[in-house]
Amino acid sequence: MLALGIWSFGRSSAAALVNDASVLAAIEEEKLFRTPGEGGIPRLAINFCLERQGVRFRDVSAVAFPRRAPRSAAREAAFLRRLQHFVPAGISLLPLDHHHCHAASAFLSSDLDRALILTLDEAGDGCSGLAALGEGNEFRPLQSMRLPNSLGWFYSRVTELAGLRPSRDEHKLQWLSKDGTPEFAAVFRRVFRRHSHGFPVLHRKFFSSSAGDAGGFSREFYRELGLNPGAAAEDPALRAALARSAQVVLEELVLEIAERFRKETRATSLCLAGGVFLNVLLVRALETNSGFHCVYVQPVSGNAGAALGAALLARAQLLPDAPRVPLKHLYLGPEFPSVQIKPVLDNCKISYKYFSAEDSLLAETVQLLLRDKIVAWCHGRTEFGHRALGNRSIVASPFSEYVVENVNEYIKHRENFHPFALSVPAERAAEFFDCTANCRFMASLAALKQPVAGLERFAFHGSTVRVHLVDRDTNPLFWRLLHKFGESAPAPVLVNTSFNLFGEPLVSDPREAVRSFYSSGIDALAMGPFLVVK
Numbered sequence: 001m002l003a004l005g006i007w008s009f010g011r012s013s014a015a016a017l018v019n020d021a022s023v024l025a026a027i028e029e030e031k032l033f034r035t036p037g038e039g040g041i042p043r044l045a046i047n048f049c050l051e052r053q054g055v056r057f058r059d060v061s062a063v064a065f066p067r068r069a070p071r072s073a074a075r076e077a078a079f080l081r082r083l084q085h086f087v088p089a090g091i092s093l094l095p096l097d098h099h100h101c102h103a104a105s106a107f108l109s110s111d112l113d114r115a116l117i118l119t120l121d122e123a124g125d126g127c128s129g130l131a132a133l134g135e136g137n138e139f140r141p142l143q144s145m146r147l148p149n150s151l152g153w154f155y156s157r158v159t160e161l162a163g164l165r166p167s168r169d170e171h172k173l174q175w176l177s178k179d180g181t182p183e184f185a186a187v188f189r190r191v192f193r194r195h196s197h198g199f200p201v202l203h204r205k206f207f208s209s210s211a212g213d214a215g216g217f218s219r220e221f222y223r224e225l226g227l228n229p230g231a232a233a234e235d236p237a238l239r240a241a242l243a244r245s246a247q248v249v250l251e252e253l254v255l256e257i258a259e260r261f262r263k264e265t266r267a268t269s270l271c272l273a274g275g276v277f278l279n280v281l282l283v284r285a286l287e288t289n290s291g292f293h294c295v296y297v298q299p300v301s302g303n304a305g306a307a308l309g310a311a312l313l314a315r316a317q318l319l320p321d322a323p324r325v326p327l328k329h330l331y332l333g334p335e336f337p338s339v340q341i342k343p344v345l346d347n348c349k350i351s352y353k354y355f356s357a358e359d360s361l362l363a364e365t366v367q368l369l370l371r372d373k374i375v376a377w378c379h380g381r382t383e384f385g386h387r388a389l390g391n392r393s394i395v396a397s398p399f400s401e402y403v404v405e406n407v408n409e410y411i412k413h414r415e416n417f418h419p420f421a422l423s424v425p426a427e428r429a430a431e432f433f434d435c436t437a438n439c440r441f442m443a444s445l446a447a448l449k450q451p452v453a454g455l456e457r458f459a460f461h462g463s464t465v466r467v468h469l470v471d472r473d474t475n476p477l478f479w480r481l482l483h484k485f486g487e488s489a490p491a492p493v494l495v496n497t498s499f500n501l502f503g504e505p506l507v508s509d510p511r512e513a514v515r516s517f518y519s520s521g522i523d524a525l526a527m528g529p530f531l532v533v534k
Helices: 029-033 043-053 073-084 098-107 151-161 170-179 185-189 219-225 236-265 280-289 303-318 338-347 358-370 403-412 426-431 437-441 476-486 510-518
Strands: 002-007 014-019 023-028 062-066 092-096 114-124 127-135 138-146 269-273 294-297 375-378 392-396 421-425 445-448 464-470 494-498 524-527 530-533
Touching: 002 043, 002 303, 014 043, 014 303, 023 029, 023 043, 023 303, 029 043, 062 098, 062 303, 073 092, 092 098, 092 303, 098 114, 098 127, 098 138, 098 269, 098 303, 114 151, 114 236, 114 303, 127 151, 127 236, 138 236, 151 170, 151 236, 170 236, 170 280, 185 219, 185 236, 236 280, 269 280, 280 294, 280 445, 294 437, 338 510, 338 530, 358 375, 358 476, 358 524, 358 530, 375 510, 392 403, 403 494, 421 426, 421 476, 426 464, 437 464, 464 476, 476 494, 510 524
Parallel strands: 002 062, 062 092, 114 269, 269 294, 375 524, 421 464
Antiparallel strands: 002 014, 014 023, 114 127, 127 138, 375 392, 392 494, 421 494, 445 464, 524 530
């Protein structure tokens, strides 16, 4: 049995392939097409998934996809006609509920026997959220959050209000919030009315679809806010205050939703998916304040992750008695052996060192890091999702005096309010951080437990840090790099940020790695058994 899930509406199309035993492959189209947010039918991603497993399209049992808009026979028929030009005849095509796919991506990829499932996003299939109860190999919907009510829409509109790009820069808004004061929280609280069914309802007087009202908010909203549209674009303090206010209200509302359904279901575990839960501050708030014993967030919780959910849901329908397939890692994309890397380096006339032994590569890389060099680390399979988890990463010593400034100014070209993540071996993490299993995927936050000279620079709100737990079983080479670095440094911890240039998708193949390396201030590129040093 092979089930292929795809997301092909709007931005960030993706494909995922599962069989009866595991998740085999998953990748976003943008990483292969090299256009940020590439949409449409993910042809390159589909081809990769099939080629990775050495199968043909006719070997696939079903192609499943979440709907974007409310059920419409005409719309569905038009899309199926497009898909049938690409999918061979005889393969089942399964249109699935958008939020059911999000829910499946969370619960069916977890190892939890029973859990409340919450999905929240901007919009999908006429809804913006779902509460469901997962038990065994299936889940039962409890309540939907119907449009136009949408927490994702609200957060996206505040993103625009703060002078950022809506539906793209919400990650920036959450990081802006750490430096602001919640002076607009009282107004934002009035945007939604509490409702007995568990999901909040938009207060219509603050909502407008008129072309004359900026950002979807009404003139009444701007009057109560005391601001004009666009006022925050050039005022950093105002932007931070708007961000903090939105973050505070978002956390309050989601905690109320979780508590409402926790009482109804008496569940002790919580599974999360949907684009709203890409917000790691929100995930941390749920971990610490929701009353659940276990909180699991599906780490690729946006629409790309719905492709995985569609594949898992199709698998559950085709094999209802098959054991679940917990998601152990996100190394699900392409990988490139040395026989594919070397021709790229030779073709570019690059001088490099070749290491026949991994120990020698690790030793030389560590020496570069100890000399405050910034290294692009490109090994194994490309990560699924936007977060670099040690296979397509830029790494540096956290004990280097100017590491933050150097990475931001000469490589990432991004705002300084973005915190960097710290990678640490999972079994050593408790010495330095108080963190949860969601940090395996960089999907939550941690607390710095003890002062280690240099690490406190990466904390905000006192002791909060981004942490990436590295497991020996799922990423042995990066795990060894951390340990080797720790032999000569105060801690086995490295700064880890994604290997991509500003505005570009995560690097995947060797040629993109070389181009990005020579287009930036990165000092060295460790790719497979090769090391290139400027």
